[in-house]
Amino acid sequence: MTQHELITNVELLPKLSLKRLSLIEDDVDLRAVIQKYYENWGYQVSTFGNAESFLASLPKGVDRSGNKLPDLIVSDLVLPDISGIQLVEALNRLQINVPIIIATAHDSVETAANAMATGAFDYIVKPINFSELKVVSGRALRLREIENKYWELRDKSQSESQYGHLVGKSKKMHELFEMIERVSRSISNVLITGESGTGKELVAKMIHEKSVRAKGPFVSINCAAIPMELIESELFGYKKGAFTGAIQNRIGLFEEANGGTIFLDEIGDMPLSLQCKMLRVLQDRMVRAVGANDSVEIDVRVIAATNKDLVSQIKEKKFREDLFYRLCVIPLFIPPLRERTEDVELLSEHFLQKHLTVTGKSGGSRKTLSKDAIERLKSHAWPGNVRELENLIERTLVLCDRNVIEPSDLDVILAKPGNPIYEGFKEMPSLDQLEKQYIDFVLSKTEGHKEQAAKILGIDRKTLRRKTND
Numbered sequence: 001m002t003q004h005e006l007i008t009n010v011e012l013l014p015k016l017s018l019k020r021l022s023l024i025e026d027d028v029d030l031r032a033v034i035q036k037y038y039e040n041w042g043y044q045v046s047t048f049g050n051a052e053s054f055l056a057s058l059p060k061g062v063d064r065s066g067n068k069l070p071d072l073i074v075s076d077l078v079l080p081d082i083s084g085i086q087l088v089e090a091l092n093r094l095q096i097n098v099p100i101i102i103a104t105a106h107d108s109v110e111t112a113a114n115a116m117a118t119g120a121f122d123y124i125v126k127p128i129n130f131s132e133l134k135v136v137s138g139r140a141l142r143l144r145e146i147e148n149k150y151w152e153l154r155d156k157s158q159s160e161s162q163y164g165h166l167v168g169k170s171k172k173m174h175e176l177f178e179m180i181e182r183v184s185r186s187i188s189n190v191l192i193t194g195e196s197g198t199g200k201e202l203v204a205k206m207i208h209e210k211s212v213r214a215k216g217p218f219v220s221i222n223c224a225a226i227p228m229e230l231i232e233s234e235l236f237g238y239k240k241g242a243f244t245g246a247i248q249n250r251i252g253l254f255e256e257a258n259g260g261t262i263f264l265d266e267i268g269d270m271p272l273s274l275q276c277k278m279l280r281v282l283q284d285r286m287v288r289a290v291g292a293n294d295s296v297e298i299d300v301r302v303i304a305a306t307n308k309d310l311v312s313q314i315k316e317k318k319f320r321e322d323l324f325y326r327l328c329v330i331p332l333f334i335p336p337l338r339e340r341t342e343d344v345e346l347l348s349e350h351f352l353q354k355h356l357t358v359t360g361k362s363g364g365s366r367k368t369l370s371k372d373a374i375e376r377l378k379s380h381a382w383p384g385n386v387r388e389l390e391n392l393i394e395r396t397l398v399l400c401d402r403n404v405i406e407p408s409d410l411d412v413i414l415a416k417p418g419n420p421i422y423e424g425f426k427e428m429p430s431l432d433q434l435e436k437q438y439i440d441f442v443l444s445k446t447e448g449h450k451e452q453a454a455k456i457l458g459i460d461r462k463t464l465r466r467k468t469n470d
Contacts, residue, residue: 194334197387216260268308
C-alpha cells in the first residue's frame with residue numbers, strides 16, 4: 001500500500017478541540033503518515049527527526065498548568081541520537097509530566113516495556129495499527145484530562161484556604177483570619193504574639209493591606225537585629241553632626257512610615273532606655289531626631305510583634321508595663337504549627353508549588369507528597385514553625401529527583417537519631433569534615449550550581465567559594 005493509500009484509508013478519529021502533539025520519528029515517510037492522521041483528528045502537530053531537536057523546543061519557562069507543553073508525545077524507540085528510554089529519562093529529569101507513547105518494532109517489545117517502567121505511558125508495535133493508536137492516544141488524553149481536573153480542584157480547594165499571604169484551613173487559622181478582618185478596619189495599635197517562624201510579619205502586612213492605610217508605606221524593623229547604640233537613630237532619625245559619622249540629616253523609620261504603618265518586630269528586645277522614648281512617641285504622636293531641638297508630628301499606625309512573654313518581662317522589670325498597654329490595644333496570637341497539624345499538608349503543597357520555579361524544577365510537572373510523607377511531616381514538632389516547613393520543602397525540591405516525595409527524602413533533612421543521616425556515620429567525623437561532606441553533597445545534588453547550593457546551605461556565595469577553595 002502506498003503512503004497516499006495509507007493516509008486516505010486510515011480510520012479518522014473524531015474531531016476534538018485543538019490539542020498539541022509532538023511527534024519524534026526519523027523515518028520521513030512514516031512521520032508524514034502519522035502527522036496527517038493526528039491532524040485529521042484535530043491535533044496541532046510538531047514534528048522532529050531526533051530527540052535533541054525536540055528537547056530543544058521545550059519552553060524554558062513553563063507555567064504551573066503546563067499550558068505551553070504538548071498534550072501528548074509520540075516517539076520512535078530507536079532514534080538517531082538517543083533511545084526512546086533515554087528520552088523518557090530526560091523528560092523525567094526535566095520534570096515534564098506529559099504522556100509519551102513509544103513506537104517499536106516486534107523484536108524490541110521487551111525494550112519498549114522497559115520504557116513503560118521508566119515512565120512512558122504505553123507502546124505500540126510497528127507496522128502501526130492506527131485503530132490501536134486511536135485507543136492508546138485516547139486513554140492517554142483521558143488520563144491527562146483527569147490529572148488536570150484533579151489539580152484544578154486541588155488548587156480551588158487551596159484558594160478557599162488562602163487568605164492573602166496566609167494559608168490555613170484549621171479552625172484556629174480561620175479565627176485569626178476573622179480577627180485580621182476586624183482589626184484592619186480600626187486604627188488602634190496591635191500587638192502580635194507567637195513563636196518564631198509563625199508568620200507575624202505576614203499578619204502585620206495583611207492588616208496594613210486591608211486597612212485604610214494600604215496606599216501608605218509599610219515599614220518594618222527588627223528591634224533585635226540592630227545594635228543598641230543605633231536603634232534610636234534608626235527609628236527617629238538624626239541631624240548632621242549629632243554624633244561621629246552623622247555627615248548629613250537623615251529621617252527615621254517613623255517618619256518614613258508617615259501615613260502608613262510601622263512594624264516593630266521583636267519589640268521585647270528593645271532596650272529599656274529606649275522604651276521610655278517609644279512610650280512618648282505613642283502618646284504624643286511626635287518624634288524628635290537625635291541631635292534635633294524640635295519634634296515632628298507623625299501619623300503612623302504601630303503594629304508590634306514578639307515571641308517573648310511580655311507579662312513575664314514586665315514582672316522581671318525588663319519591659320515597661322505602660323508601654324505594653326500602649327502597644328497591646330488589640331492583641332493577636334498566632335498559634336504554633338504543632339497545634340494546627342491539619343494545616344501541614346496544605347502548607348506543604350503551597351510551598352511545593354511556590355518553590356518549583358525558584359529551584360528551576362517547574363517543567364510543567366507536579367511534585368507531590370506521598371501519604372506516608374505527609375504523616376511524617378505531621379508527626380514532626382516544628383520548633384521553627386511555618387518557616388522551618390518552608391525551608392524543608394525548598395531543600396527537598398532540590399535534593400529529591402522523584403516526582404513523589406517519600407519519608408526517606410524528608411528524613412535526610414529532618415535528621416534525628418535513628419534516621420539515615422546518623423546511620424551513615426561509620427566513624428565520628430570532625431565538624432570541619434562533616435561540613436565539607438555536606439557541602440559536597442549539596443553541590444552534587446544541585447549539579448554544581450553554587451548560587452542554589454549557597455541558598456540551601458544558608459550562606460552567601462563568597463563564603464561557599466572560600467569553604468570549597470574555589
